Amino acid sequence: GSWKVQVTLRSGLIENTAEALLQVPATSGPAQAPVRATPVKNPGPGAPVLIVAVVLVGAVSVGLALTFRRRRRQRLAPRAGRPLPQRARAAVR
Numbered sequence: 001g002s003w004k005v006q007v008t009l010r011s012g013l014i015e016n017t018a019e020a021l022l023q024v025p026a027t028s029g030p031a032q033a034p035v036r037a038t039p040v041k042n043p044g045p046g047a048p049v050l051i052v053a054v055v056l057v058g059a060v061s062v063g064l065a066l067t068f069r070r071r072r073r074q075r076l077a078p079r080a081g082r083p084l085p086q087r088a089r090a091a092v093r
Contacts, residue, residue, distance in 0.1 A: 001023075001024055001026075002021055002022060002023045002024065003021070003022040003023075003024065004019065004020075004021055004022075005019065005020045005021075005022055006018070006019045006040070007019075007020075007037075013050065016039065017039070017040040018037040018038065018039050018040060019037065019038055019040055020035050020036075020037040020038070021035070022035060
């Protein structure tokens with residue numbers, strides 16, 4: 001009889017699938033040539049999409065970090081004519 005085989009290999013974000021049709025003769029006979037597997041196309045995000053996503057996430061993270069850092073500096077900076085808040089006075093001593 002014949003067997004339809006599908007193999008899926010995964011490693012992190014990479015996934016490959018291949019199919020093959022194995023035909024087993026009812027009686028034993030001479031050896032046959034190896035069966036060639038055909039790759040199955042899997043429509044998923046390609047490498048360029050993943051690279052762009054990583055770059056965007058990095059840029060947003062850096063932007064948020066700089067924004068919070070800038071706001072924190074403005075909040076701790078002494079204002080002309082106003083006394084420092086109690087927390088900032090303790091840090092100055």
